[in-house]
Amino acid sequence: DTGVSQNPRHKITKRGQNVTFRCDPISEHNRLYWYRQTLGQGPEFLTYFQNEAQLEKSRLLSDRFSAERPKGSFSTLEIQRTEQGDSAMYLCASSLTSLETQYFGPGTRLLVL
């Protein structure tokens, strides 16, 4: 068990480009969560999956954002037509159930120029 991993760790892109991040949860963890953390703030919930089903999306998740978790394993978060306001740290967490501890990955830091 190597914990939650995220790739890439850093991403610099130009405004208007699309980006995709990947999260590999701890194996056998059914729950997978995405959070966003901007500078000087605490992480904010974006969305979560129970196995392959996406069960809740925050209002922060505009229609430019899409997340998937095919086969209930890894997850991807795609941002289309990036904007400078999308610059943030994107964090992934997984847990065995909704009541269990969430384990966080190291995050993907996105900078939109």
Added chain:
Amino acid sequence: AQSVTQLDSHVSVSEGTPVLLRCNYSSSYSPSLFWYVQHPNKGLQLLLKYTSAATLVKGINGFEAEFKKSETSFHLTKPSAHMSDAAEYFCVVSWPKGSGNTGKLIFGQGTTLQVKP
């Protein structure tokens, strides 16, 4: 709605002195409460959690927190600060059992702990 407020954005202590990081929560239900720590360039790590068992919760690295329902507080303490404790600390609340619990975490704004030699 649930929310959490960390009363200090920045706390500075000398090595070997006690640490107190303050947190108040708002919840319509009995909450689950957590403290997470974030070191630079590292992922969030769980320090401790309260889930309606003992009100005094002991965590890793000598930290502990006390759940006080009457004060709606969950302050984090440590008797003696170490240089390695310097980091960002987050107080976190989660939707409790029986309330359509999604498990999503609601974070406070964070408290930066500085430890001076």
